[in-house]
Structure formats: C-alpha cells, structure tokens
Amino acid sequence: MAYDLSAANETLLEFERLVREGKTAPWSGNLKVGVDLGTANIVVAVVDEENRPVAGMTTPSRVVRDGIVVDYMGAVSAVTRMKRELEERLGCTLERAATAIPPGILAGNVRCIANVIEGAGFEVSNVIDEPTAAATVLGIDSGAVVDVGGGTTGISVLKDGAVEFTGDEPTGGTHMTLVLAGFHHCTTDEAEEMKKDPKQESNVFPVVRPVVEKMASIVSRYLRSHPTDAIYVVGGACCFTQFESVFEKNIGIPTYKPEVPLLVTPLGIAMNA
16 A cells, blocks of 8 residues: 655655745754765755755756766766855855765765765765665655666665665666657757656657656566565656556556655655765
C-alpha cells in the first residue's frame, strides 16, 4: 500500500516556491545544505533543523555526465556562485554541505564530486545515494524509489527503513533528448527545449515513450530479485504526465510520482546533511 504523499507534496511545493521566487523562509537553529550535481541542473537546497525548506537555487549545467564530473572548474564555479548568492539572501555563512551520487559509481568519481563541493568552500558533511535521499523527502520506509536523472536511472529498494538494494544504469533524460533530436532532425539544444515545454508534451511523449519503457525494463529487472509493493518515481526526466502510467503498465506494480519531482532529491540531500 502506498504512503500518503500529501505532506511531502506540501513541502516540495513550498521549496519550489522559494526557488522560483528567490526568497527565504524564517528559520531558527542551524541550517543544513544539500548540493545536487545533476546532469542537466545543479540544485542547492537549504533546510532548517526540522527539515523545513528555507531557501534554494537551481541553474542549468552540463558539468556532470552519468555521475562523472566532466568540467571540474565549471562545477566549482557554479556551486561557488550559488553558495555566495544564497549566503547573501540568508545573511549568514553556509559552511557544510552534503551531496549525492548515483548508486554504484566508482570511488574515484565519488571523490571528484566531493572535491567539487570542497572546492566551492564547503566542508562535505555526507555523501548519499540519490534515490535514498529522495526516500527521505517522501517518508518512505518500504518500496522502490527510482531517480530518473539526466544521465541515469537509479533505484533504491527499501524494506522496513533499511536500504536493501541500490542499482543504476545509464538511461535518462539525455537519451530522451537524443531520440527527440533524431526524430525531428534538430539540434540537441532545440530538442531539450522541446522536451521541457509542457505545451508540447502531447507531441513529445509518444516519441520518447520507448526510452521510458526502457527505464521501466531496467527497474523491472532489478525488482525480480528485490520485489516490492510500490514504486515512487522522482527526477526531472519523469515530469511527463503519463510517465508513471507507462511504468505501472510495463512493470505491473503501482507507481506514484510526487509534486515537483525535479526537486525531490536535492531536498533529500539537504535533509541528510
């Protein structure tokens, strides 16, 4: 049986409002910071000791590909800039931050991601798997959390509050963009803008549906040996309105998507800082 996501959705919508409006919420005590180095976006989230959203920023980025930092100086520069702007909004110094990784990446890549956070002036307080971070926001202690990012589809299977399994494969939003660009004979930048435009979803989704079905097959294969009763999808690449119904049809397990799926993992990273 699925968890009631209403509390998580309320928190996510408040965080999305703070990010969109560039505002801060009142807080007391210490602040916790999470930095999500995504394939398509970098997101910095700030929460208070009660895990309530306080501030956040997002910026488009191509500094990471499939969990690997491909532009170290660009990543450091972007995070440094976002850190400075958030500190100006908040009127305080942000000293420590957590970050996240796709499940199963090599230790050297984990170190490189941590180096970016340190290079931007943070002390790294924690490094967590992306789907596990998302589970914190959703309040899930059992079920499969699938993080569909720009470069990868990651999964964490939880049982009674413990992570039983994590896995990750390189199929994500970037693959949707490539399929769309090939279909329309346009550039990847044009295809990316088309993909992100909600008004074009009725034309875009039928083209990228095979990629979503491939993601579902990845998850289905993992779940054969780690069965669960519910799937929760997060990440920017699952924003299509029909995404969860395709998963449910192909996997045969009830699938749920929270509000603002792009911001679930960044918020969860901050909560685990």
